[in-house]
Amino acid sequence: MHAIADFCVIPMGVTASVSEYIAECQRVIEKSGLPYSMHSYGTNIEGEWDDVCRVMKECHEAVHAMGSPRVSTSIRIGTRTDKTGQTMQDKVNVVHEILAKDKK
Numbered sequence: 001m002h003a004i005a006d007f008c009v010i011p012m013g014v015t016a017s018v019s020e021y022i023a024e025c026q027r028v029i030e031k032s033g034l035p036y037s038m039h040s041y042g043t044n045i046e047g048e049w050d051d052v053c054r055v056m057k058e059c060h061e062a063v064h065a066m067g068s069p070r071v072s073t074s075i076r077i078g079t080r081t082d083k084t085g086q087t088m089q090d091k092v093n094v095v096h097e098i099l100a101k102d103k104k
Contacts, residue, residue, distance in 0.1 A: 003049045004088055005077040007056055008042035011063050012070035021066055025059040032058075037088060042074070044088050049079070 011021040026043070029036050032055045034047040045052055060071045080086075 001049045001079050002046070002084070003052050003077050003079050004044065004046045004091075005052050005056070005075060006042055006044050007073055007075045009056075009059050009063060010072040010074070011066075011068035012072055014068050021063050021068060024062050024066055028058045028062050029055055035088065046088050049077075052077070 009022065009025050011018045014021065026038060029043060029045060032045075032047075032051070034045050034051060034055060036043055036045040045055060047055075056073065056075065060073065063071045
């Protein structure tokens, strides 16, 4: 089943700046080969359900390996069966097309 997830990994019990931890998580995501888009408060990732969940687990493992004693993650996952082949970018493009009509 194809899934699009938005998740935010939160290292706990570490310094106030978590940029190094998030960079390591992004390395894990990049290595997965799944399409993704990092934003200011998390990452969108898409692929088969099991692959998406595996990558989120690997992010937890990587952040723990860096010394974070606790990791919390907020996750939203969407799936659909009425359409196939719609990507994260397709969803964004549709909204941009609607907004472009406002400027005409």
